[in-house]
Amino acid sequence: MVAAGWPGVDWPGAGWPGVDPEWSREIAVASTSAADDPGTVRRWHLLDNGAQLSRRGLAPAGTLLCVHGNPTWSYLWRTLLAAGTDPAHPWRVVAVDQLDMGYSERTGTFRRLADRINDLGDLTDALGLDGPVVTVGHDWGGVISLGWALAHPQQLAGVVLTNTAVHQPAGSGIPPALRLALHPAVHRWGTTTSDTFLRVTHALARPPLAADVRNAFMAPYRGAGRRTGVGNFVADIPADTSHPSHPALTGVAEGLRDLRVPALMLWGPRDPIFSDRYLKDLIGRLPHAKVHRFEGAGHLVAEDRDIAAPVVEWLAELGRDGGPDRQRTKAPADAVPPLWAPLAELAAGAAGGDTAVAEMAPDGSVARSLSWRELEQGIAALAAGLTEAGVGHGCRVSLMVPPGVDLTVALYACLRLGAVVVVADAGLGRRGLSRAVKGATPDFLIGIDRALAAAAVLGWPGRRISVQDLPAARRRLLGVETSLTALARRGASVSPKPPALAPGPDADAAVLFTSGSTGPAKGVLYTHRQLAAMRDTVAETFGIRPGARLVAGFAPFALLGPALGAVSVTPAMDVTAPRTLTARALADAAAAIDATVVFASPAALRNVLATRAGVSGGGRQALEGVELLLSAGAPIPEPLLVEVQRLLPRASLHTPYGMTEALPVTDISLDQIQAADAEAAAGTVAGAGNGVCVGRPVHGARVAVVALAADGTAPGTDLVTEAGVTGEILVSSPHVKEAYDRLWLTQRESSSLSGWHRTGDVGHFDAAGRLWVEGRLAHVVTAAGSVVTPVGAEQAIERLDDVGLAAVVGVGPSGTQAVVAVVETVPPARKPGPAAPQLAGRVRAAALAAGVSVAAVLAVPAQPTDIRHNAKIDRTRLSRWASRVLAGGRPGTP
Secondary structure, three states: OOOOOOOOOOOOOOOOOOOOHHHEEEEEEEOOOOOOOOOOEEEEEEEEOHHHHHHOOOOOOOEEEEEOOOOOOHHHHHHHHHHOOOOOOOOEEEEEEOOOOOOOOOOOOOOOHHHHHHHHHHHHHHHOOOOOEEEEEEOHHHHHHHHHHHHOOOOEEEEEEEOOOOOOOOOOOOOHHHHHHHOOOOHHHHHHHOOHHHHHHHOOOOOOOOHHHHHHHHHHHOOHHHOHHHHHHHHOOOOOOOOOOHHHHHHHHHHHHHOOOOEEEEEOOEOOOOOHHHHHHHHHHOOOOEEEEOOOOEOOHHHHOOOHHHHHHHHHHOOOOOOOOOOOOOOOOOOOOOOOHHHHHHHHOHHHHOEEEEEEOOOOOEEEEEEHHHHHHHHHHHHHHHHHHOOOOOOEEEEEOOOOHHHHHHHHHHHHHOOEEEEOOHHHHHHHHHHHHHHHOOOEEEEOHHHHHHHHHHOOOOEEEEOOOOOHHHHHHHOEEEEHHHHHHHHHHOOOOOOOOOOOOOOEEEEEEOOOOOOOOOEEEEEHHHHHHHHHHHHHHHOOOOOOEEEEOOHHHHHHHHHHOOEEEEOOOOOOOHHHOOHHHHHHHHHHHOOOEEEOOHHHHHHHHHOHHHOOHHHHHHHHOOOEEEOOOOOOOHHHHHHHHHHOOOOEEEOOEEEOOEEEEEEOEHHHHHHHHHHHHHOOOOOOOOOEEEEEEOOOOEEEEEEOOOOOOOOOOOOEOOEOOOEEEEEEOOOOOOEEOOEHHHHHHHOOOOOOEEEEEEEEEOOOOOEEEEEEHHHOEEEOOEEEOOHHHHHHHHOOOOEEEEEEEEEOOOOOOEEEEEEEEOOOOOOOEEOOHHHHHHHHHHHHHOOOOOOEEEEEOOOOEOOOOOOOEOHHHHHHHHHHHHOOOOOOOO
């Protein structure tokens, strides 16, 4: 029943930003709650776009039932109300003000969780909502919406959750902010007498709320008499099992395990209340849910980010081919030998006593090594010990161990158990590493002492396991339960047991992280099938067979070596800082195993060349025995490769192009690079030039581009391989990632063309079928009347004798950007700022020869590069810096 005379005296009418006054309505609802006497009628306030849809002749696909938490109100859902009126995807949106909250009635009663779930059912009965209904909840409104969902299965079509919780993880207390709000000395004053709880909650917005939006959130709660519900909501938090609302909360939590409707979770990780551990719990209860974590967003995720667009996208899939949570059907495939198959075969064969993996000491000696047989035995023993410790199928295990013997044993033991290894290395930097680990929410963390100390200080999740045995006091301080050494001893001593069920080829196997050079590092999820396909692609493309001897100066290849059947050695270096690899360390490692293959990043190769005078005669001889060099992670200038060739005279030098999501994609050798550059200079091959030639697709891969539009985007769907068409590079291959981990929106964007991964790189093909990379899509400069890709001009500038690294960036509004060149000078400039006139003139001339007109030239002592590769320039950061400098600001450090 709709009450007459609404809007009531409490409703201020029009004026709240983002709210159409037509949405506001009041409804009187007969209460069946135990908190009310029989026959009680309660007055509810709603924001409801249903009448608006009817007036416009739009038939909604269903109803979004949106439930706010504490201390917000229906205003939280205004963007969904607006989105629901889109004629292309109309949905009725009913955003409620819970009783005692917002502009609904102040009941004068204490309403428990069970009462509020019941209240919501009374309201939907009065509204006559008969489905399909999708619930949307935030904070404690998430629990209430789920309680309604479980009680109305016939009407339910799906659930959407934003920063909420249904269960307190074992062994952890409630969040400190809520614990403080519950304290008897603080509770009433903080939540009711004063408006502190509201202001603290609003301050969690990132970026801060605009003043008019903040005022809108405060408006229904002006005066202590209107904040009783805020205080009661806090008091109803089940802090322990004796709390009156604990049974109701438990009922909701356990009921979710049987909820089979589509689910979407949109999360703000920077939430001091509902952190990622609560998201992990929800994922465990709704494993089929689509999940997207908005890095940088916090508790008020609906304010921090646009959640309406992803909700609309997700709703558009409802009912289509089984809905958005349908399982992908995979075509039957032949059995895939697991990643560790070559390792096991070598251990059982004649080569079982030969060295399999080794690590070097700083003095050039072999610090440790294992034969294939010892490696297999070590993996089996540790797998048994890890099983006893609770590691099994689907468990996430973060490995924070430097490449070498320990990491190799731990990695393959986890994979055999069906655990999902999380590899986030220190090359991400402290903040990036911490963000990655918390986002992946591992169940276990295996680390060296330094990693365990960081875990203790920074609150990283996971039960902690050290590599080596620790003294009891140190173990207690770091919260360490046991060690790999102890687990291996335990595993070796237990009676032989039947091997655990091997993980299937399509089971999750690993989460690897991107470098973070173009934004926060993203977790990339691989299945066992995809890891095996990566192994096979590398083997077939580069001819690496069992018996090869590999020096791995790059962590991923140190891990892949045993899977290839290659003897692997890690040189004495900090693998998180590639430029720490010296020529002597490389030569010592090569001599230790008579190396035939070397993998080192471009930054590592630069330092190897810079320190080559320190190589002895025996070291030079060892390097002369190398047959294959692989280097990837950033473009490598051809002159640098020529210098490397002198150091490794017998080696075939290859620079495969790839990324964490697909490694490798294409391949090219030094000879092929020189031929391509010569053809580009002579103009004999159409499309040759303007970028880095990265060769042709590797074994099993297909590559195409989607043409760039005038605004610098690649919105089309036509796959192009014709010469000279610049566009976003796409790849299709059996070893392309499964998905971005807990980044549903990012995954959708990257796989918008079925079967293809959008790399975010820009390039073109030449008439010989070779791919030329021109930069990142995000770094394309949209100048007036043209689209400028950076790499071609950067390469031309870097040929100048007094320039090391160059970056071309755009300054100004999109479509009219000025092209700015930022150069790292040789020797380094004393301070950053405008380049000297003579240098600026030479830079402009070099860029113009490459077809790019440069408006300004700036010089820096050193370019801002990523930590992992020490080579990828942060052009977005440089663009902001250049804008400041050219506007007359103090240069500072870019």
